[in-house]
Amino acid sequence: TIYDKYKDTFERFGIAKSGNKGVFDGEWKGSGPIIKSVNPVNNEVIAEVISGNVNDLNVALDKVNEAQKIWRDLPVPKRGEVLLSMRQALVDNLEPLGKVVALEMGKILPEGIGEIQEYVDILEYALGLSRMMKGSMIPSERPGHVMLETWNPLGTVGVISAFNFPVAVYGWNSAIALVTGNGVLWKPSPTTPLVSIAVTRLLEKTLHEHKLPTSLCSLVTGGTDVGSSLAADARAHVLSFTGSTKVGRQVGQVVQGRFGKSILELGGNNAIIVMEDCDLDLAARAILFAAVGTAGQRCTTTRRLIVHENIYDTLIERLIKAYGQVKIGDPLEEGVLCGPLHTQAAVSVYEETLKKVQEQGGKILFGGETLGGNFVKPTLTRVNKDMNIIKEEAFVPILHTMTFKTLDEAIAINNNVAQGLSSSIFTKNPETIFKWIGPAGSDCGIINVNIPTNGAEIGGAFGGEKATGGGRESGSDSWKQYCRRGTCTINYSGALPLAQGINFG
Numbered sequence: 001t002i003y004d005k006y007k008d009t010f011e012r013f014g015i016a017k018s019g020n021k022g023v024f025d026g027e028w029k030g031s032g033p034i035i036k037s038v039n040p041v042n043n044e045v046i047a048e049v050i051s052g053n054v055n056d057l058n059v060a061l062d063k064v065n066e067a068q069k070i071w072r073d074l075p076v077p078k079r080g081e082v083l084l085s086m087r088q089a090l091v092d093n094l095e096p097l098g099k100v101v102a103l104e105m106g107k108i109l110p111e112g113i114g115e116i117q118e119y120v121d122i123l124e125y126a127l128g129l130s131r132m133m134k135g136s137m138i139p140s141e142r143p144g145h146v147m148l149e150t151w152n153p154l155g156t157v158g159v160i161s162a163f164n165f166p167v168a169v170y171g172w173n174s175a176i177a178l179v180t181g182n183g184v185l186w187k188p189s190p191t192t193p194l195v196s197i198a199v200t201r202l203l204e205k206t207l208h209e210h211k212l213p214t215s216l217c218s219l220v221t222g223g224t225d226v227g228s229s230l231a232a233d234a235r236a237h238v239l240s241f242t243g244s245t246k247v248g249r250q251v252g253q254v255v256q257g258r259f260g261k262s263i264l265e266l267g268g269n270n271a272i273i274v275m276e277d278c279d280l281d282l283a284a285r286a287i288l289f290a291a292v293g294t295a296g297q298r299c300t301t302t303r304r305l306i307v308h309e310n311i312y313d314t315l316i317e318r319l320i321k322a323y324g325q326v327k328i329g330d331p332l333e334e335g336v337l338c339g340p341l342h343t344q345a346a347v348s349v350y351e352e353t354l355k356k357v358q359e360q361g362g363k364i365l366f367g368g369e370t371l372g373g374n375f376v377k378p379t380l381t382r383v384n385k386d387m388n389i390i391k392e393e394a395f396v397p398i399l400h401t402m403t404f405k406t407l408d409e410a411i412a413i414n415n416n417v418a419q420g421l422s423s424s425i426f427t428k429n430p431e432t433i434f435k436w437i438g439p440a441g442s443d444c445g446i447i448n449v450n451i452p453t454n455g456a457e458i459g460g461a462f463g464g465e466k467a468t469g470g471g472r473e474s475g476s477d478s479w480k481q482y483c484r485r486g487t488c489t490i491n492y493s494g495a496l497p498l499a500q501g502i503n504f505g
């Protein structure tokens with residue numbers, strides 16, 4: 001069995017074939033239904049996990065809250081030291097953890113390892129922040145007064161994550177939540193429970209070594225019931241949700257209904273614009289990675305290709321050639337670039353989408369075939385910019401191609417979808433570049449030039465506008481999302497001058 005084949009890897013993280021406890025709140029437990037982790041290569045069950053239920057969540061939220069009271073009192077650079085140890089634990093387990101991601105999610109091993117590397121990177125970033133997160137002093141209009149801005153933790157950050165980045169999304173959220181002094185409760189995707197257990201075990205060990213309460217990083221695996229209860233619970237002061245726009249819309253409303261803070265990272269419908277003056281070789285290589293990488297299952301995967309009409313035929317010819325050379329297969333096999341889709345349901349989405357493309361008058365230029373099991377051929381279509389089917393996010397490797405005549409037209413096509421996550425333009429013209437990144441340019445959160453839409457670095461804020469939810473995670477000043485901001489005015493004058501010169505009595 002697949003478990004036996006990779007037994008050493010699983011045992012390293014205390015994962016057995018069955019009976020794994022999927023809840024951690026300082027102790028390992030689980031009173032919910034059994035969930036199965038399935039290998040997308042052949043849909044064989046890898047291992048079983050006893051997931052959590054709403055009662056487990058209830059207890060865990062109190063435990064995180066208790067632990068956070070200790071954690072928040074630690075000087076911030078001391079928190080940084082703990083993050084440094086977490087980083088080391090991940091570095092020591094980089095390949096085995098990457099392998100668990102590849103086995104459970106189905107992405108190729110280099111991308112699985114890349115995800116752990118991203119978690120390492122963000123811990124380094126958070127370590128840096130631990131010496132640099134600063135408030136400001138604001139000039140006061142009153143004599144003998146000082147105004148300060150303070151940034152304090154909010155309490156508990158609930159993290160609900162998607163299947164496609166089963167580690168990195170938690171990594172971004174937890175690293176920043178922890179350095180800002182919060183506790184974390186993680187509700188991972190029900191289809192990737194094993195890697196969440198593996199990561200949590202490493203965090204447990206690290207916190208224990210630092211003599212800190214291990215429930216600071218709690219885990220409750222489970223499905224919709226656990227997720228929706230977490231969203232509704234006022235003890236999750238910040239609810240960071242990564243997933244589909246459909247579920248995110250519900251979660252956002254529930255969190256708003258209790259005046260909690262939400263960070264929403266939802267679906268994308270990302271486009272690349274290819275200008276006539278670009279380096280076509282560079283563009284073709286970037287498009288291949290952006291559209292086929294992770295078998296089209298990244299939130300930032302390129303789904304629409306908007307090409308200047310004069311170079312369309314040349315570019316498509318190159319892409320068809322490149323697509324023909326992509327090795328599809330077991331993600332743990334060397335040289336494979338495209339693994340399986342995560343589930344059978346995704347295969348149906350692939351088939352349905354291509355059916356609709358044809359019904360709406362589009363053509364299949366390359367691919368369009370299912371290959372048995374969860375495997376499909378990455379596909380290129382020729383569409384018209386107004387078709388309904390290209391307005392939706394289908395989480396599979398289908399790239400819709402279309403033409404344009406003017407830059408304004410291309411930007412309008414880019415912006416004419418509900419989602420606003422990532423976008424990119426290929427050009428050598430500075431005028432085009434500055435228009436693209438300016439007020440009349442791309443309306444997305446990620447606006448690239450001469451690179452793919454995917455593969456973001458951790459240093460910048462990550463997220464998107466419109467139906468992508470508006471949240472920002474990871475770099476820049478995203479850490480402020482995990483804090484409550486205090487404006488403090490301190491009077492040391494001995495008198496009581498009022499603002500706006502008001503004389504009261």
Ligand code: NAD
Nearest residue numbers: 161162163188189224227228243244247265266267268299
């Ligand atoms: P999904 O929305 O089906 O599930 C996401 C998470 O929500 C899972 O943990 C699930 O158990 C939970 N959930 C389901 N119903 C819930 C409810 N009613 N209340 C609370 N939680 C609930 O998404 P998925 O299929 O796992 O992931 C793919 C989607 O995620 C794509 O749309 C992709 O674009 C998006 N995504 C976005 C980003 C980003 O940063 N913008 C990153 C990765 C993935």
